[in-house]
Amino acid sequence: MPNIPVTTRFGQYTVSVGSGILGSLSTHMPARGGIFLITSPEIWALWGERLRTSLAPKEPTVLFLPPGERHKRLSQVERLVTEMTKAGADRSSVLIAFGGGVTGDVGGFVSAIYMRGIDYIQIPTTLLAQVDSSVGGKTGVNLQTGKNLVGCFYPPQAVIADIELLRTLPQRELRAGIYESIKAGLIRDEALFRFIEKCREAIDRGDAASLEKMVATSIRIKADVVGEDEQELGVRMILNFGHTLGHAIEAATDYRALLHGEAIAWGMLAALEISRQRKMLTSDEVRRMQKLILYFQPPPLPPIRPKRLLHVAAGDKKNRAGVRRFVLLQGLGNAVVVEDVTDAEVLAAMDSTRQLCESQ
Amino acid sequence: MPNIPVTTRFGQYTVSVGSGILGSLSTHMPARGGIFLITSPEIWALWGERLRTSLAPKEPTVLFLPPGERHKRLSQVERLVTEMTKAGADRSSVLIAFGGGVTGDVGGFVSAIYMRGIDYIQIPTTLLAQVDSSVGGKTGVNLQTGKNLVGCFYPPQAVIADIELLRTLPQRELRAGIYESIKAGLIRDEALFRFIEKCREAIDRGDAASLEKMVATSIRIKADVVGEDEQELGVRMILNFGHTLGHAIEAATDYRALLHGEAIAWGMLAALEISRQRKMLTSDEVRRMQKLILYFQPPPLPPIRPKRLLHVAAGDKKNRAGVRRFVLLQGLGNAVVVEDVTDAEVLAAMDSTRQLCESQ
Numbered sequence: 108m109p110n111i112p113v114t115t116r117f118g119q120y121t122v123s124v125g126s127g128i129l130g131s132l133s134t135h136m137p138a139r140g141g142i143f144l145i146t147s148p149e150i151w152a153l154w155g156e157r158l159r160t161s162l163a164p165k166e167p168t169v170l171f172l173p174p175g176e177r178h179k180r181l182s183q184v185e186r187l188v189t190e191m192t193k194a195g196a197d198r199s200s201v202l203i204a205f206g207g208g209v210t211g212d213v214g215g216f217v218s219a220i221y222m223r224g225i226d227y228i229q230i231p232t233t234l235l236a237q238v239d240s241s242v243g244g245k246t247g248v249n250l251q252t253g254k255n256l257v258g259c260f261y262p263p264q265a266v267i268a269d270i271e272l273l274r275t276l277p278q279r280e281l282r283a284g285i286y287e288s289i290k291a292g293l294i295r296d297e298a299l300f301r302f303i304e305k306c307r308e309a310i311d312r313g314d315a316a317s318l319e320k321m322v323a324t325s326i327r328i329k330a331d332v333v334g335e336d337e338q339e340l341g342v343r344m345i346l347n348f349g350h351t352l353g354h355a356i357e358a359a360t361d362y363r364a365l366l367h368g369e370a371i372a373w374g375m376l377a378a379l380e381i382s383r384q385r386k387m388l389t390s391d392e393v394r395r396m397q398k399l400i401l402y403f404q405p406p407p408l409p410p411i412r413p414k415r416l417l418h419v420a421a422g423d424k425k426n427r428a429g430v431r432r433f434v435l436l437q438g439l440g441n442a443v444v445v446e447d448v449t450d451a452e453v454l455a456a457m458d459s460t461r462q463l464c465e466s467q
Numbered sequence: 468m469p470n471i472p473v474t475t476r477f478g479q480y481t482v483s484v485g486s487g488i489l490g491s492l493s494t495h496m497p498a499r500g501g502i503f504l505i506t507s508p509e510i511w512a513l514w515g516e517r518l519r520t521s522l523a524p525k526e527p528t529v530l531f532l533p534p535g536e537r538h539k540r541l542s543q544v545e546r547l548v549t550e551m552t553k554a555g556a557d558r559s560s561v562l563i564a565f566g567g568g569v570t571g572d573v574g575g576f577v578s579a580i581y582m583r584g585i586d587y588i589q590i591p592t593t594l595l596a597q598v599d600s601s602v603g604g605k606t607g608v609n610l611q612t613g614k615n616l617v618g619c620f621y622p623p624q625a626v627i628a629d630i631e632l633l634r635t636l637p638q639r640e641l642r643a644g645i646y647e648s649i650k651a652g653l654i655r656d657e658a659l660f661r662f663i664e665k666c667r668e669a670i671d672r673g674d675a676a677s678l679e680k681m682v683a684t685s686i687r688i689k690a691d692v693v694g695e696d697e698q699e700l701g702v703r704m705i706l707n708f709g710h711t712l713g714h715a716i717e718a719a720t721d722y723r724a725l726l727h728g729e730a731i732a733w734g735m736l737a738a739l740e741i742s743r744q745r746k747m748l749t750s751d752e753v754r755r756m757q758k759l760i761l762y763f764q765p766p767p768l769p770p771i772r773p774k775r776l777l778h779v780a781a782g783d784k785k786n787r788a789g790v791r792r793f794v795l796l797q798g799l800g801n802a803v804v805v806e807d808v809t810d811a812e813v814l815a816a817m818d819s820t821r822q823l824c825e826s827q
Binding site: 219 | 541542549553605607611612617
């Protein structure tokens, strides 16, 4: 079982990756504080017994967060922390976030602000949450005016990425996570990209050994990048490869048309086009990268007026003081951040990407 | 103008204390980010022009928070951050909290969570906020189930404690802050206690020079204690002298009967009684301390059933895993934390304190 150390300026923690490792959970539990658990009703129905067993003889207080991005709001945070106070949570309590990205983001934020911070353990149950949100200490919720606009940097005490949990994940969600792993390879690790290319079939059918290797490698890459730059001021920006337009696609379709990972898949395809236009990638390289992304069949790019996309992208919070940053590729495994991508380049890339989509 | 360095594990900042120092504000402003300001309508009516002048030619975006503890809620936080996004605040923006404790606590929390943290400057306009909440990096809001139950440790970039702002402070609020300064003397600095004793008349009428010395010394004491223990695990606990019962008095009267500082005054008087019962203080010492606190005429202790007080005190979040911690005095200027105060001791002390109140 790989244990991946993650270093942040608030301390170090470990992400454990393996199949059937939920049993190691009890080693992270406090001697005297209560255990609180935030999860979704769906996950609890599937895996609740298993989790209870691994915590026994301790009994967690279970709090439910309905699934879906629209519940990632301060009103839910207020409800959850109020329930915790009523159930007697204090500073020595520990909170477990057991679910996908929304559960992790909200659970982490609740842990960050409950009595100004309590311990928390993250148990991501989706592939996307395992490879993406388990590293970096980002927590938070949405506002009506945009996604993830409030939150904290607050690393967990530990993350347990149990590959077995992916068994019950719908294939569409599995694939949404695979795109993030492909991203990790594209920006930083040619070997990971090649591994996914080689094992694409096994990965796509949820083979545990292949997934474990892909997850562990993706986490290691993210941990490296985040360790260098925890507050997203420099190199961490490369993790946003595909995100400038991916976020814009999500926002322009009210987060309803695509899963986050799927929007990122299309955002990456567009960023590859810009990289090709700038001759930072050869046409052959781009074709190979496109081929792997499209192998996992992202749902079609939803219809969005190009002007609308530009407008939404301009409001992205990743734009510091009006500068639009774009992550492009200068060869496989090598991402660079540029600030001079023009509207015309974006429009041309979206146009090519749409043609690519229609040719599928 | 004294500049008091405050060290926290998240970095260092300076509290500037002086009369008419608002002008130094512009030195803290960013070169390119926007300036956002949270204040109350009352403070803005009194001091808005002055603040605008000191920021010119920059224009702040002014956001209002209604005065009073009942607005220290997540719903107000959500409204404020949403307004900020609409007005274009980004990660390079700076937020100024310009008001009393509620404004500082909410403004600090908004800064802590807006896009996972932006710079903020605190300009406390009440004596209590200057001596108490300007040091320590505590931010947060209330829940229906209790005060300050959610928040962050998030130190400001700078605090500007302008004594001139106290000119427009109602006398009752001035006195509510004086009790916190007396507390600082009692727990850690005999010289400060003697200074307040000697200059009590000048302080009570708002003499700027006396207030400046009292404020600067109180801040220095708190900065020392907090610097030793930013996360309130050890020595910082002594700052809670008078707070176990003070908070209980506030909570049992729904925060309506007394100002926070006034409740702390009565909480300190009760803690002095317990210290006397335990022979940690002589009767002469206690009389001298009582005399100074009562000189500033706290409003009468509201009627509260003793059982109710005990019940409320048991729910105080300062009680880690069920242990009731009490700060007592072992002589003037020397606070100690004990864990074995019994209900009977509390009831006896509250009884004596009520008699003291009735004899005034």
